[in-house]
Amino acid sequence: MDGRDPFAAVGMRSKVVELPQANNAMRLGPLEKIYLIWMVGGSCDGCTIAVTGATNPRVEHLLAGIVPGLPKLELIHTVTSVESGPEWVHNLFMAERGELDAPFVVTWEGSMFDETRSGDGYFMGLGEDPETGRTITSAEWMRRLAPKAAAVIAIGTCATWGGIPAAEGNPTGSMAVMDYLGKDYRSAFGVPVVNVPGCSPIGDNYMETAAAVLLFLQGLAPLPEFDELGRPAWLFGETVHRHCPKRRLLRRRRLRRVLRGQGVLGRARLLGARGPVQHRRARHPQRDGWLHADGGHLHRVHDAGLPRQVLAYSAPPGSFISSRHTSRNGRVHPQDAHRHNGGQEPERPLGRQRGPIGLGAQHAAEGCSEAPPQGLPRLPALQDRALSSCSPVA
Amino acid sequence: MAMLFRGYEIILQGRDPRDAIDISSRACGVCGGVHSSVSSQALDMAFGVQTPPMGVTVRNLGAGAEMLYDHPIHLGLLAGPDYSTALVSVTNPEIVRKAENTSAPHAHVHGYKTIKDIMDAMDPLTGAIYLEAIEFTRLGRARCATTCSASTRTRRRWCRVA
Numbered sequence: 001m002d003g004r005d006p007f008a009a010v011g012m013r014s015k016v017v018e019l020p021q022a023n024n025a026m027r028l029g030p031l032e033k034i035y036l037i038w039m040v041g042g043s044c045d046g047c048t049i050a051v052t053g054a055t056n057p058r059v060e061h062l063l064a065g066i067v068p069g070l071p072k073l074e075l076i077h078t079v080t081s082v083e084s085g086p087e088w089v090h091n092l093f094m095a096e097r098g099e100l101d102a103p104f105v106v107t108w109e110g111s112m113f114d115e116t117r118s119g120d121g122y123f124m125g126l127g128e129d130p131e132t133g134r135t136i137t138s139a140e141w142m143r144r145l146a147p148k149a150a151a152v153i154a155i156g157t158c159a160t161w162g163g164i165p166a167a168e169g170n171p172t173g174s175m176a177v178m179d180y181l182g183k184d185y186r187s188a189f190g191v192p193v194v195n196v197p198g199c200s201p202i203g204d205n206y207m208e209t210a211a212a213v214l215l216f217l218q219g220l221a222p223l224p225e226f227d228e229l230g231r232p233a234w235l236f237g238e239t240v241h242r243h244c245p246k247r248r249l250l251r252r253r254r255l256r257r258v259l260r261g262q263g264v265l266g267r268a269r270l271l272g273a274r275g276p277v278q279h280r281r282a283r284h285p286q287r288d289g290w291l292h293a294d295g296g297h298l299h300r301v302h303d304a305g306l307p308r309q310v311l312a313y314s315a316p317p318g319s320f321i322s323s324r325h326t327s328r329n330g331r332v333h334p335q336d337a338h339r340h341n342g343g344q345e346p347e348r349p350l351g352r353q354r355g356p357i358g359l360g361a362q363h364a365a366e367g368c369s370e371a372p373p374q375g376l377p378r379l380p381a382l383q384d385r386a387l388s389s390c391s392p393v394a
Numbered sequence: 395m396a397m398l399f400r401g402y403e404i405i406l407q408g409r410d411p412r413d414a415i416d417i418s419s420r421a422c423g424v425c426g427g428v429h430s431s432v433s434s435q436a437l438d439m440a441f442g443v444q445t446p447p448m449g450v451t452v453r454n455l456g457a458g459a460e461m462l463y464d465h466p467i468h469l470g471l472l473a474g475p476d477y478s479t480a481l482v483s484v485t486n487p488e489i490v491r492k493a494e495n496t497s498a499p500h501a502h503v504h505g506y507k508t509i510k511d512i513m514d515a516m517d518p519l520t521g522a523i524y525l526e527a528i529e530f531t532r533l534g535r536a537r538c539a540t541t542c543s544a545s546t547r548t549r550r551r552w553c554r555v556a
Contacts, residue, residue: 042398042400044420044421044422044423045422047423049423052467052471052528053535060525064519080471082475082481123400124398124399164405164420165401165405169404169407171401
């Protein structure tokens with residue numbers, strides 16, 4: 001592309017944004033720059049906002065290309081790009097035709113729509129075909145770009161598990177990126193779909209994951225380790241509970257109140273605080289809270305099954321999530337089902353007879369000298385993860 | 395022309411009304427907090443209950459905290475580049491020439507002599523206002539987290555920082 005043409009899609013960016021040039025001596029890999037195509041489906045742009053809060057590395061440093069070892073990032077973003085309209089869409093056509101002068105990574109924010117349900121219209125349009133004038137849907141862009149992308153990173157709960165747009169009653173048939181592309185999808189560089197869940201996600205989680213993927217593309221590092229859900233294993237191996245500052249409050253006596261829904265923690269639990277079953281890193285105490293509105297205005301819900309976990313008041317059966325990963329996070333406990341199922345309290349005593357479920361199960365295992373009540377099913381996620389650091393419950 | 399339909403209104407139908415606090419805030423990632431606040435107020439009206447004075451205070455603190463990071467995002471990151479020299483010099487060069495000769499009012503307060511200087515500072519990724527706005531979103535986010543979180547430890551830590 002001619003860099004002097006102000007309206008050429010790529011050239012315009014290189015002309016307008018005069019960034020400090022990356023020092024070539026710092027370049028350690030084959031890539032000098034890489035394109036980051038940030039696409040949206042049914043999104044709220046909250047993930048974009050979350051990523052601007054990242055500090056390790058900072059987004060402005062990555063875009064300026066001054067992070068050692070990492071290529072300079074050329075951002076093609078639906079909101080923050082300086083082009084608009086056909087000039088912006090031209091980037092996507094170039095990427096599809098392979099005319100970009102560097103590989104590109106697709107980051108997907110928001111859920112994928114099932115456009116077969118949209119009839120004559122569309123749920124999410126993103127540009128037009130210059131020849132026919134037909135509106136191209138974002139799902140079609142994903143279909144066209146994914147085979148040629150160096151990596152596909154799904155950010156946010158919508159893109160990873162389906163999210164709120166996939167709740168029951170939605171007319172759009174929203175689904176996760178992994179569901180849309182298929183489990184066996186591999187990018188042009190052999191990377192599976194990378195999931196960075198969270199609503200909203202922690203910006204640093206995305207940045208570290210993207211940096212790790214970029215290092216792999218540079219040939220400087222092996223492919224990062226992902227867990228069975230496609231999440232970076234080193235970020236989501238622990239539960240939020242592990243670093244919860246309220247953890248010391250969960251002694252045995254208070255645990256009873258918590259399980260009854262009394263006190264601050266009990267109310268928090270009823271409101272959907274799911275520390276013990278949330279797998280994610282909690283590293284910045286100032287930036288990451290543990291209850292509502294942490295790190296912003298949104299719940300931080302990182303595991304599959306967002307509507308169930310957030311919608312503590314009512315979630316009719318079937319509304320839990322469309323993603324196939326729902327089963328990974330466990331079923332609703334029968335004693336909890338009333339909160340999800342019309343608000344009818346079951347006629348059974350709560351409290352001492354209650355099994356080690358939900359918030360505090362780990363402490364029940366740690367703190368109780370007596371064996372926990374038997375005969376109640378437990379959340380599989382708790383058995384797998386939260387209890388792994390304690391002595392096994394008989 | 396709307397390019398996006400997510401069906402939030404349809405999803406909200408037939409649910410427990412309290413879920414609107416959580417669902418409606420997902421309508422927008424920049425301004426989600428106000429959706430939650432207004433949903434709460436609507437629920438107050440629907441249930442016929444009155445918010446206690448301290449509850450109003452907490453809501454105001456939360457709204458103010460969200461404004462602290464919401465406004466830098468909008469002014470610095472989303473809308474600011476539209477008025478920057480880098481973009482206006484491509485679209486309307488005559489405005490840039492005019493801005494060079496226009497002195498900025500209250501220069502003794504903010505330090506920018508001309509309008510052109512302010513436009514320079516709004517350049518994406520290089521301008522001072524742009525970079526400062528990104529940094530202030532991080533501070534505002536931390537403030538929002540500590541305001542809305544019930545964590546006493548983080549609250550104390552924030553007080554030390556502040």
